[in-house]
Amino acid sequence: MLFKISVKNIRKSFKDYAVYFFTLILGVAVFYVFNAIDSQTVMLDVRKNVYDIIKLMNEMLSGVSVFVSCVLGFLIIYASRFLIKRRNKEFGIYLTLGMSKRKISAILFFETLLIGIVSLVVGLLLGTVLSQFMSILVANLFDADMTKFKFTFSSKACVKTLLYFTIMYLLVMVFNVVNISRCKLIDLLNAGKKTEKVKMKNPVICTIVFVIGVGILSYAYWMVTAGFSNMDMADKIIIPIAMGCVATFLIFWSLSGLLIKIFTSIKSVYYKGVNSFVLRQFCSKINTTVFSTTIICLMLFITISVLSAALSMKNSMSSDFKKMCPVDIQFTKISYEALKEAYATADKDSDDYEKTTKILEDSKLSISDTLKNNGFDVDEYLKNMTEYSVYQTGLEEMDTLGILADEICEKYPMVSFLSSVNFMKLSDYNKIATLYGNETYSLGDNEYLIVANFKTVADIRNMALKAGTKIDINGKTYSPKYQECKDGFIELASQHINDGIFIVPDDALTDSQLYKCGMTADYKADSKEEKYDIENKLDDISKNIFNQTSYLSYNSKIDLAEASVGLGALVTFIALYLGIIFLISSAAILALKELSDSADNRERYGMIRKIGVDEKMINMALFKQIGIFFAFPLLLAIIHSVFGIKFINLILQTMGMSSMLASVGITFVFLVVIYGGYFIITYLCSKSIIRP
Amino acid sequence: METILRIDNIEKYYGNKSSLTKAIDNISFEVEKGEFVSIMGASGSGKTTLLNCISTLDKVTSGRIFVGGYDITGLKGNKLNKFRREELGFIFQDFNLLDTLTAYENIALALSIQNVKAGEIDRRVKKVANELGIYEVLNKYPYQMSGGQKQRVASARAIITNPKLILADEPTGALDSKSSRMLLESFNYLNAELEATILMVTHDAFTASYADRVIFIKDGKIFNEINKGDNTRKEFFDKIIDVVTLLGGDLNNAL
Numbered sequence: 001m002l003f004k005i006s007v008k009n010i011r012k013s014f015k016d017y018a019v020y021f022f023t024l025i026l027g028v029a030v031f032y033v034f035n036a037i038d039s040q041t042v043m044l045d046v047r048k049n050v051y052d053i054i055k056l057m058n059e060m061l062s063g064v065s066v067f068v069s070c071v072l073g074f075l076i077i078y079a080s081r082f083l084i085k086r087r088n089k090e091f092g093i094y095l096t097l098g099m100s101k102r103k104i105s106a107i108l109f110f111e112t113l114l115i116g117i118v119s120l121v122v123g124l125l126l127g128t129v130l131s132q133f134m135s136i137l138v139a140n141l142f143d144a145d146m147t148k149f150k151f152t153f154s155s156k157a158c159v160k161t162l163l164y165f166t167i168m169y170l171l172v173m174v175f176n177v178v179n180i181s182r183c184k185l186i187d188l189l190n191a192g193k194k195t196e197k198v199k200m201k202n203p204v205i206c207t208i209v210f211v212i213g214v215g216i217l218s219y220a221y222w223m224v225t226a227g228f229s230n231m232d233m234a235d236k237i238i239i240p241i242a243m244g245c246v247a248t249f250l251i252f253w254s255l256s257g258l259l260i261k262i263f264t265s266i267k268s269v270y271y272k273g274v275n276s277f278v279l280r281q282f283c284s285k286i287n288t289t290v291f292s293t294t295i296i297c298l299m300l301f302i303t304i305s306v307l308s309a310a311l312s313m314k315n316s317m318s319s320d321f322k323k324m325c326p327v328d329i330q331f332t333k334i335s336y337e338a339l340k341e342a343y344a345t346a347d348k349d350s351d352d353y354e355k356t357t358k359i360l361e362d363s364k365l366s367i368s369d370t371l372k373n374n375g376f377d378v379d380e381y382l383k384n385m386t387e388y389s390v391y392q393t394g395l396e397e398m399d400t401l402g403i404l405a406d407e408i409c410e411k412y413p414m415v416s417f418l419s420s421v422n423f424m425k426l427s428d429y430n431k432i433a434t435l436y437g438n439e440t441y442s443l444g445d446n447e448y449l450i451v452a453n454f455k456t457v458a459d460i461r462n463m464a465l466k467a468g469t470k471i472d473i474n475g476k477t478y479s480p481k482y483q484e485c486k487d488g489f490i491e492l493a494s495q496h497i498n499d500g501i502f503i504v505p506d507d508a509l510t511d512s513q514l515y516k517c518g519m520t521a522d523y524k525a526d527s528k529e530e531k532y533d534i535e536n537k538l539d540d541i542s543k544n545i546f547n548q549t550s551y552l553s554y555n556s557k558i559d560l561a562e563a564s565v566g567l568g569a570l571v572t573f574i575a576l577y578l579g580i581i582f583l584i585s586s587a588a589i590l591a592l593k594e595l596s597d598s599a600d601n602r603e604r605y606g607m608i609r610k611i612g613v614d615e616k617m618i619n620m621a622l623f624k625q626i627g628i629f630f631a632f633p634l635l636l637a638i639i640h641s642v643f644g645i646k647f648i649n650l651i652l653q654t655m656g657m658s659s660m661l662a663s664v665g666i667t668f669v670f671l672v673v674i675y676g677g678y679f680i681i682t683y684l685c686s687k688s689i690i691r692p
Numbered sequence: 693m694e695t696i697l698r699i700d701n702i703e704k705y706y707g708n709k710s711s712l713t714k715a716i717d718n719i720s721f722e723v724e725k726g727e728f729v730s731i732m733g734a735s736g737s738g739k740t741t742l743l744n745c746i747s748t749l750d751k752v753t754s755g756r757i758f759v760g761g762y763d764i765t766g767l768k769g770n771k772l773n774k775f776r777r778e779e780l781g782f783i784f785q786d787f788n789l790l791d792t793l794t795a796y797e798n799i800a801l802a803l804s805i806q807n808v809k810a811g812e813i814d815r816r817v818k819k820v821a822n823e824l825g826i827y828e829v830l831n832k833y834p835y836q837m838s839g840g841q842k843q844r845v846a847s848a849r850a851i852i853t854n855p856k857l858i859l860a861d862e863p864t865g866a867l868d869s870k871s872s873r874m875l876l877e878s879f880n881y882l883n884a885e886l887e888a889t890i891l892m893v894t895h896d897a898f899t900a901s902y903a904d905r906v907i908f909i910k911d912g913k914i915f916n917e918i919n920k921g922d923n924t925r926k927e928f929f930d931k932i933i934d935v936v937t938l939l940g941g942d943l944n945n946a947l
Contacts, residue, residue, distance in 0.1 A: 267810035267811070268810045271800050271803075272804055273805060275804070276793060276804065277790060277801060280790075280792040283792075284792045604792070607789075609773075610776075610784075611782060612774070612775075612778070614770050615770070616770070
């Protein structure tokens with residue numbers, strides 16, 4: 001009997017439940033998709049390195065899942081509270097008929113159970129389908145072989161989804177029981193009749209609060225953009241964020257009073273059609289939901305910023321990758337000259353002594369010889385081998401700043417200027433630059449220049465170069481040829497991280513100052529498979545000898561590409577996961593708020609219908625009312641995001657990132673589809689509710 | 693005199709063939725311009741159905757209703773809304789004021805949906821508020837007003853568009869006796885000074901006694917009709933009570 005009532009209730013109020021239901025299904029599906037990534041990709045033919053990245057990604061995603069389940073849990077409890085509130089009268093009738101609270105709880109229990117089961121089943125089905133697309137996306141990202149791909153179902157992710165959501169539903173049930181047991185019959189019966197008290201705030205106070213809110217917000221905006229240079233410590237970002245949150249709350253708190261104040265003074269707009277009605281409807285709604293609107297606004301802000309940043313990170317990582325890695329592989333090894341001093345003092349009796357001598361012996365050899373000694377035939381696998389040398393003279397970064405040293409140290413406390421400066425001979429650098437397709441240079445007898453592409457550090461160096469700072473090498477003084485750092489690099493990298501190499505005339509450096517030997521080469525291979533074979537061989541060798549018999553290390557194009565794509569994918573997936581969940585949650589809360597008031601709305605719209613307002617005008621009024629309610633948090637979130645994205649851009653630029661126009665575009669597509677979708681569903685549901 | 697409302701043999705049936713309920717069974721009457729007519733009847737006599745049919749909230753099964761010489765039974769959609777907006781004024785038992793708007797805005801809404809200019813709206817709202825003695829409450833919200841004030845605000849909203857006909861459905865139903873009297877005196881003022889035509893449905897003899905004419909309805913048919921004529925309100929009230937007793941008696945006999 002109770003079960004029957006539950007089923008009937010759900011069927012009857014399906015319209016009210018639709019948004020809730022839809023949200024649950026989406027939540028389950030998204031949860032499954034992001035937790036099934038590793039099972040999905042087992043099928044893919046990827047290199048071990050890539051699989052490690054995917055595994056790491058999965059671990060991080062499952063960490064994020066805990067947070068996501070908290071958000072979803074909160075959303076579900078919040079939503080079910082709304083739905084219960086709507087049905088107070090129904091429960092009141094049950095109670096007057098003599099039904100016990102225990103039985104009402106049982107009805108609610110069955111309802112939650114039913115909704116839970118159906119949403120889980122449908123959500124998992126949807127998730128399974130979507131996760132196939134996810135595999136294709138992952139395969140694409142990592143350039144994996146798709147021939148072995150087949151339809152997969154991740155039982156692990158499925159069990160995890162079931163477990164997490166069961167816990168959430170159980171919490172909802174407990175919550176419902178507590179809620180019901182605390183109800184008073186008279187309140188339940190009168191729930192529909194209560195006349196809403198329209199608490200109007202004092203317009204003068206509202207205006208003042210609004211101005212204060214805008215003031216705080218502007219200052220916070222200023223801090224993260226124009227005042228960016230003061231943001232030298234990571235924890236200082238907390239201050240503008242906290243200010244932003246408070247200001248958002250103040251703005252929403254004062255918004256209704258301010259809007260009323262403004263619009264009632266523009267009489268020709270206010271008293272036109274049903275404008276006064278729409279505005280008052282919106283204001284009474286926003287007045288009662290200041291806190292949740294603030295939360296929603298902030299969630300939207302995070303979504304927009306994080307998605308834009310993450311997507312652009314991926315973009316800029318892949319865009320100039322080819323330029324940054326012009327050769328297949330680059331080996332480096334610390335020189336004998338650099339090591340011998342350190343090892344001269346080593347303890348002869350220690351366990352490491354044997355290892356130490358081995359490494360020291362090895363450092364006398366050339367890179368090719370080391371490779372040959374370890375069973376890697378250089379001539380068989382490598383071509384275009386080019387050697388170069390890096391020197392250190394004991395000169396520290398501090399010394400290259402000249403008279404500006406103190407000033408710069410004070411201004412950039414987070415940068416250390418105590419490390420040794422790296423030098424290269426001009427001829428050596430030009431050799432590599434020609435190979436890389438970079439610009440070559442010439443120097444006078446007592447001139448030097450700096451190549452760097454890490455923007456922040458280059459900027460610091462430029463100050464010293466502009467001041468014409470001279471440096472001393474081996475008793476001879478050199479002055480800068482150019483007033484700024486020249487673009488260029490030696491080491492392969494996926495980002496612009498060359499913080500500066502000093503190029504000096506060939507005779508400035510002595511052999512005893514040799515610090516590091518380097519060698520670049522291309523693989524003797526035509527196909528991707530052959531390249532992977534060579535790469536794997538080197539990988540094995542490197543693992544065996546590094547830190548054991550040699551300090552030989554290498555950077556390869558394939559390795560960097562995988563790491564770069566991996567990092568990009570990691571960031572993108574986490575951002576997508578959080579972004580989608582945040583978007584769904586905030587849109588769902590707005591939708592449910594709007595729909596839960598539909599009973600009141602129905603009455604009000606019925607009244608204006610009775611006094612003869614056209615159906616078209618009524619629909620327009622409803623559209624405007626819901627539209628404004630959805631638009632305001634989004635609007636403020638977008639304004640926040642403009643500055644947030646600017647700030648992120650500033651941070652990323654120091655890491656050498658490009659602009660993020662395209663990614664902002666993609667973010668807005670997400671926003672329009674999910675947020676807009678919820679808006680339309682809410683409008684259509686409300687329209688059918690207020691229909692006579 | 694000009695006939696504002698002419699009801700011509702209207703019928704309203706509910707249900708299907710097996711169980712037919714005749715809510716209105718062949719009713720005809722006319723209301724002249726400037727008249728204050730009251731319709732009386734017990735619960736279930738069909739008086740609210742009649743009012744709903746006149747106000748176009750409900751449709752008649754057969755017969756015709758003319759307002760200002762214009763047949764309204766054939767109106768549909770937006771024409772219906774336009775008619776309701778421009779020709780009729782409503783006063784309901786439960787006020788039907790929008791709780792989110794102030795009294796001023798509630799009254800103004802009736803004009804703003806007719807695209808009247810803001811300046812004109814302001815002038816007319818203040819005028820009617822003065823006449824109905826609610827000038828002081830114009831900036832209050834419904835929850836801050838007494839029942840009587842709310843109903844006078846609703847009356848102001850009904851009269852402000854200068855409708856051909858004001859329909860009042862149990863306007864004193866939710867009011868105490870003092871507020872009722874004040875409201876009814878306002879009706880008399882509207883009727884006498886502004887020449888408003890009022891059709892009021894009530895089951896209360898005291899309320900009905902403020903009208904010029906009372907039409908009694910029983911089981912969907914017109915049972916009786918009495919005119920105030922030159923009687924004082926007290927005398928008219930006694931006459932109404934007589935008919936009500938007869939009505940009630942008849943009902944008792946039927947049982």
